[in-house]
Amino acid sequence: xxxxxxxxxxTLCLTLVCLICAAVVxxxxxxxxxxxxxxxxxxxxxxxARVLPAFSATPEEGSIRVGETDYKYYKVxxxxxxxxxxxxxxxxLLTLMVGIxxxxxxxxxxxxxxxxxxxxxxxxxxxxxxxxxxxxLDPAAKTVAVKKDGGDLDAITASTITSRAYxxxxxxxxxxxxQLKQGGRGNE
Amino acid sequence: xxxxxxxxDGFVKNNPTFVLVLGMCPTLATTTSAVNxxxxxxxxxxxxxxxxxxxxxxxPRVPDKVRIPVYITVIATFVTVVQLLMQAYMPAAYETxxxxxxxxxxxxxxxxxxxxxxxxxxxxESALDGIGVGLGFTVSLTVIGLVREILGSGSAFGWKxxxxxxxxxxxxxxxxxxxLGFLMVLFNKYLAKK
Numbered sequence: 001x002x003x004x005x006x007x008x009x010x011t012l013c014l015t016l017v018c019l020i021c022a023a024v025v026x027x028x029x030x031x032x033x034x035x036x037x038x039x040x041x042x043x044x045x046x047x048x049a050r051v052l053p054a055f056s057a058t059p060e061e062g063s064i065r066v067g068e069t070d071y072k073y074y075k076v077x078x079x080x081x082x083x084x085x086x087x088x089x090x091x092x093l094l095t096l097m098v099g100i101x102x103x104x105x106x107x108x109x110x111x112x113x114x115x116x117x118x119x120x121x122x123x124x125x126x127x128x129x130x131x132x133x134x135x136x137l138d139p140a141a142k143t144v145a146v147k148k149d150g151g152d153l154d155a156i157t158a159s160t161i162t163s164r165a166y167x168x169x170x171x172x173x174x175x176x177x178x179q180l181k182q183g184g185r186g187n188e
Numbered sequence: 189x190x191x192x193x194x195x196x197d198g199f200v201k202n203n204p205t206f207v208l209v210l211g212m213c214p215t216l217a218t219t220t221s222a223v224n225x226x227x228x229x230x231x232x233x234x235x236x237x238x239x240x241x242x243x244x245x246x247x248p249r250v251p252d253k254v255r256i257p258v259y260i261t262v263i264a265t266f267v268t269v270v271q272l273l274m275q276a277y278m279p280a281a282y283e284t285x286x287x288x289x290x291x292x293x294x295x296x297x298x299x300x301x302x303x304x305x306x307x308x309x310x311x312x313e314s315a316l317d318g319i320g321v322g323l324g325f326t327v328s329l330t331v332i333g334l335v336r337e338i339l340g341s342g343s344a345f346g347w348k349x350x351x352x353x354x355x356x357x358x359x360x361x362x363x364x365x366x367x368l369g370f371l372m373v374l375f376n377k378y379l380a381k382k
């Protein structure tokens with residue numbers, strides 16, 4: 001039955017098991033590497049398509065430093081910029097993709113990831129009444145902040161902190177867009 | 189006696205969630221909706237069946253003193269494989285469950301079945317046990333998720349039938365404990381009657 005627990009047996013057994021396991025994980029990694037990358041790419045492309053007007057060009061990835069923060073963005077010829085903007089929400093980092101059309105208006109926004117409270121702040125990803133305020137929003141005509149902070153946007157009921165973070169992320173993205181337009185040096 | 193009781197034992201008499209009360213961390217944390225519970229259960233079941241099979245095969249050759257490290261290595265391997273597969277082919281599910289997939293490694297059910305069953309039984313019996321316990325875990329998590337989803341968001345498997353918000357507490361942590369407690373009472377009452 002069970003091999004006796006001598007040092008030789010134990011070393012041999014563990015080494016063998018680890019080698020086989022490492023090989024299995026290696027194979028799984030090799031097999032899934034491309035699909036994982038494809039899935040991540042598909043997700044990014046889908047978010048870009050959601051936040052910008054219909055486009056045919058291939059999005060060009062770049063990053064730019066505005067203030068103390070590095071922003072990742074995707075430049076789409078003929079459509080505008082999709083800017084990834086993160087701020088602190090109520091439960092952690094709230095990451096948005098903000099699409100800004102060539103004329104400087106916000107086309108649409110999409111939540112990439114959040115850790116807001118389910119049923120309260122988490123509604124920032126689904127609440128139409130809140131989200132529709134950002135569609136076609138012209139930052140030159142309106143103040144991108146919730147009404148409590150003297151802005152023009154209605155917050156989600158009982159989720160002022162999340163709404164504030166959302167508005168801040170969008171207004172940061174607008175600032176990034178301005179820098180990009182002024183020929184701020186992005187590293188493409 | 190036929191071997192089929194190995195399958196049903198894990199489902200009813202040794203139900204991992206309501207009777208053995210094992211693996212409570214994913215049970216409480218991932219059951220915010222029926223689909224989340226189902227996916228978590230299936231991922232765990234996959235690991236459980238494969239690790240049961242492999243461990244029942246290698247157990248006779250493993251020296252006693254290193255058996256736990258060997259089992260954990262085998263389990264961790266399968267968990268990593270599941271994690272990679274989910275990332276590649278079910279990215280949405282992977283994103284919701286996130287951290288709880290790697291945590292299957294330390295799920296007491298998996299090591300518990302390896303140590304308590306698979307290393308003393310043959311391959312077929314261990315596979316049946318893995319399926320039974322895995323199904324028990326999956327169904328339990330789905331039921332908890334379903335109850336929480338109905339009460340908390342007014343929907344079932346994502347299909348919304350009550351407009352509005354539902355009782356928020358059931359989506360959050362307190363609701364997990366309350367639902368688990370009540371379901372445990374019902375399940376054990378039913379078992380006691382039999």
